[in-house]
Amino acid sequence: MESSSALVEDLCRVMKYMYVKGLISALSGNASIKLDDTRIAITPSGRAKFLLRPEDVSIVSTSGEHLSGPRPSVEVCMHLRIYSNCPDCRSVVHAHGLLSPLLVGLLEPIEDLEIRAYGIRICYVGELTPGSRELAEAVGRAVSSGCKVVVLKNHGIVGVGRSLGEALEAVEAVENSFKKSLVLYVLDKLKAFSTQTISR
Numbered sequence: 001m002e003s004s005s006a007l008v009e010d011l012c013r014v015m016k017y018m019y020v021k022g023l024i025s026a027l028s029g030n031a032s033i034k035l036d037d038t039r040i041a042i043t044p045s046g047r048a049k050f051l052l053r054p055e056d057v058s059i060v061s062t063s064g065e066h067l068s069g070p071r072p073s074v075e076v077c078m079h080l081r082i083y084s085n086c087p088d089c090r091s092v093v094h095a096h097g098l099l100s101p102l103l104v105g106l107l108e109p110i111e112d113l114e115i116r117a118y119g120i121r122i123c124y125v126g127e128l129t130p131g132s133r134e135l136a137e138a139v140g141r142a143v144s145s146g147c148k149v150v151v152l153k154n155h156g157i158v159g160v161g162r163s164l165g166e167a168l169e170a171v172e173a174v175e176n177s178f179k180k181s182l183v184l185y186v187l188d189k190l191k192a193f194s195t196q197t198i199s200r
Contacts, residue, residue, distance in 0.1 A: 004035045004036075004041070007035060007041060008033075008035075008041045008054045008057050009054055010033070011031055011052075011057060012052040012053060012054060014093065015031060015043060015049040015050065015052050016049075016050050016052070017168070018049070018095055018168070020050070021172070023097060023172070023175065024049055026049065027046065027047070027049065029094055029156070030042065030043045030049075030073035030074075031092060031164065031167075032073075032079045032092050033163075034062075034083060034089075034090045034091070035059070037062070038062055039060070039061055040059070040060055040061075040080070041058070041059055042058050042059075042060055042072045042073055042079055043057065043073050044056055044057065044058050044069065044072060045070070045072060045073050045074055046071070047070065056070060057069055058070055058071065058073075058076075060076060060080070062080065062083060064080055074131035075130065075131055077131070077133060077136040078094070078135060078136040078140070078158070079092045080136075081137065081139065081140035082139060082160055085143050086143045086144060086160060089160040089162070090161070090162050090163060091161050091162070091166065092158065092159070092160055092167060093158070093164065093167040093168050093170075094156055094157070094159075095157050095159075095171050095175070096156040097151075097157045097171070097174075097175040097178075098175070099175060099179055099182060100151050100174055100175050100178040101151060101152060101153060101155050101156055102154065104124055104151055104153045107178065107181045107185055108181060109177035109178045110177045110180045112176075114177070115177055118169060119148070120148045120149055121146055121147045122147060122149045122150075123142035123143075123149070123150045124150070124151050125138045125150055125151070125152050126153050127152075127153045127154050127155070135152070143160055148160055148170045149170045149173075149174045151174065157174060158171075159171035
């Protein structure tokens with residue numbers, strides 16, 4: 001089992017990766033990991049995520065007490081609710097995806113090989129205020145029903161897993177499946193337009 005310090009370093013690396021991949025902006029998005037049965041490490045509020053160092057990470061008890069570090073993410077209640085509702089979840093990744101939060105209700109994500117291989121079940125939550133108890137409860141219910149990814153309308157994507165890598169993989173897989181759906185939709189429209197143009 002990894003040490004707490006190694007897990008915190010992993011958390012910082014995941015945030016840098018998400019920034020480079022365009023899944024978050026400098027100050028958006030958050031992630032957490034269980035250090036043990038009583039504590040989680042979670043990204044801080046109001047700090048550039050691609051510059052995070054271990055000392056910038058906040059430590060919070062599973063009961064919600066801020067133990068050390070800077071002020072935790074505004075979504076700390078959501079993370080704690082997920083851990084409470086999902087005993088097997090050890091990590092949570094919350095990205096602000098480009099496409100998936102905007103395409104909810106317009107296009108269905110493609111159930112591609114990656115989605116099937118990882119057994120990713122997707123749930124959807126309507127537009128709720130970031131950081132609110134309502135959002136935390138809604139996401140917690142979705143995860144407790146067996147969803148590995150929860151897409152938040154006009155907000156972002158939440159992925160859970162037994163590790164940060166697993167949670168991140170789930171988030172990326174869903175974002176990519178929405179990208180594929182959009183590309184296929186556009187190609188279909190272009191094909192229809194091309195056929196109409198030729199027939200004229």
